[in-house]
Amino acid sequence: MIIEQIVGRLDQLSPEDREGRHIEKVYLPSEDLLKRIQRVTTDHGKEIGIRLTQKEELADGDILYMDEKNMIVIEVEPDDLLVIRPRSMQEMGEIAHKLGNRHLPAQFEGERMIVQYDYLVEEQLTSDGIPFAREKKKVKKAFRHVGHKH
Structure with missing residues (x-):
């Protein structure tokens, strides 16, 4: 899976939109938030590529993927x-x-x-x-x- 844009922010979802969705997390050190192209692995072992087409930086809580059942979310390491x-x-x-x-x-x-x-x-x-x-x-x-x- 290749992610080309951020689809939303976890903190901007309504409780109804979060309900029933399984959340997978991508843990990143803060310096990796500046990288527009990178390969990452979710906490469930799923490898995904990130190739942002817009000039935007990743942030804690960014949603990389979302469907009716699942979400993949960025979590920044302390x-x-x-x-x-x-x-x-x-x-x-x-x-x-x-x-x-x-x-x-x-x-x-x-x-x-x-x-x-x-x-x-x-x-x-x-x-x-x-x-x-x-x-x-x-x-x-x-x-x-x-x-x-x-």
Whole structure:
């Protein structure tokens, strides 16, 4: 089976649309969400190819296939993350500047800055006394490295 487009989102289905359908899952690390072409295996051992024709990225909860009885849904594996909780704009600016010099992609949720785990960043945060926690959790979008030339 070759999947060429995302057919929906699990969180947008009504309870009636979900009822009675068997859900197979494709577990993906977050970096694989950026791949438009890949071969994956469901949790039931079914191999499928993904070749997205639209310029879209996969996301947790995307429905790759659905008929009257079955669905195949993307489930993102939790990432090893550093969740940084600066106490002020000053701290946010300082840590953002230091991490920006490393070209480390970051995501923001409210007043929290989230980066993929890196022991050097952990050491930097500890030495600067900036509050953070190491957590395993799903990210809403994949971390995208930005191409950059000095």
